[in-house]
Amino acid sequence: MLKRERQAYILHQVNLHNKVLSADLSHHINVSDDTIRRDLQELAESGKLIKVHGGALSPSFHHGNQSSREIYSYTQKKIIAQKAVSLVQDGMFILTGGGTTIIELARVLPSQLHATFISGSIPAIYEYMNHPNIDVIVIGDKISKNSKITVGLEAISRIRSLRADLCILGINAINLENGVSDNDWEVVQIKKAMIESSKKLVCLTISEKINSQQPIQVCDIQKIDTLITELPPDDPLLEPYIKAGITVL
């Protein structure tokens, strides 16, 4: 049995039963425990399963366990959210994506703000919903469990039928040559549609992701109106983006 074949079989078993035992696998495929362990390790490194003592679990198993307080680089994201709030004005229609930065933004929106927020991100909607003066429009479709936003043609066609004042996206990678890029095909389609349906585009990202790239392009650098990071606007890292005509906060 080939390695790839074996790993495919393991993945199949994990997705089927939500768990596998190393001993079961090695017995069933007739290879040594070591081989199975090495396979599990590789699969775990690429995020396809979660390795635990004695076997492995499906990644969806562990998903719900992350509490909101353990957000990666929380302080930085809070700074970004504060800056982004200044762009939001009364009466605006605002399309937003998902991600922890957007959720921080939702949490720091001033309570007297009257605006309409449109999103397919369930966690973001949850936050918007608790604000007293914000109207929330939900983009419906099937939920992508990884990103917790709705994705699909229905969602895209809903977004296309809108025209928002602002599109605020948390982004995963940006550089000068390829613009904004991401690694989830379905999410990228949604982001593209949101950008096309908005007058202005605001991108939020921690500086760590500046000058990085992911496989799928979302949009060119020219599309961006405002870029917000936790750094001050005169940081040398951001200079090329200012030269490219982007407002940097």
Next chain:
Amino acid sequence: MLKRERQAYILHQVNLHNKVLSADLSHHINVSDDTIRRDLQELAESGKLIKVHGGALSPSFHHGNQSSREIYSYTQKKIIAQKAVSLVQDGMFILTGGGTTIIELARVLPSQLHATFISGSIPAIYEYMNHPNIDVIVIGDKISKNSKITVGLEAISRIRSLRADLCILGINAINLENGVSDNDWEVVQIKKAMIESSKKLVCLTISEKINSQQPIQVCDIQKIDTLITELPPDDPLLEPYIKAGITVL
């Protein structure tokens, strides 16, 4: 059973029941008391639960100041949810409304269940989303802040384009003459659409609401296939509904 799996089970139980007894767990999972204690200790260290003499409590429970009445009706709703789960089968398409009873249902869905849940209730979607094998379809539209579900023509037209196997609704009032009734115009429109788009209708309610009425009618008693309360089916309160041809659980 793997350690992680066991701990996930314990957490699930704690979040479900708000408390667990070490002895119950060790008996149920078939491991020694020591193992359970060690698990509880680990989970307590990472803040996922609060360990007390003899068992553990949910972290939300401790600083949550729930009145005894709330807890009382909470237990009833859990009984209802448990009964409702028995109607859900693999591969089904299920339309659900919102409300605390529906959320309880979402929490007790068995993890190996494969089904598609369609809803406009944000809290319900949140729960469905955390289940490993459930596909979630979101009904988009504007959020009604009172009920935390999406309402409006867009939502209704989306629902009309579906045909689900089951419609599960938490209801606010029911009597023999006027059937199911409610007090929020927009929510009633959604419920009506959901009922029309499903092969079968299941209504969940605590017995307190049996034989009561609200201003706006949702549907006639004849539309209901199954009625679930926390009472045993042979309770005299439910007799007239059985006579009207409804399956009572």
Next chain:
DNA sequence: GGGCTACTTGCATATACACGCAAGTTTTGG
């Protein structure tokens, strides 16, 4: 304060794991 239950600590055992190595297999590059 007595009796019960739960808890702590230390220890024994079984299993799982990491690491290095050697043999076999596949790929690469003349």
Next chain:
DNA sequence: CCAAAACTTGCGTGTATATGCAAGTAGCCC
């Protein structure tokens, strides 16, 4: 087509982890 290189796999060794048991301690309820 052959040989070097890279990869894959299984085994032996030592270590780490998980679990249950036993004995003593602490906490709870009357």
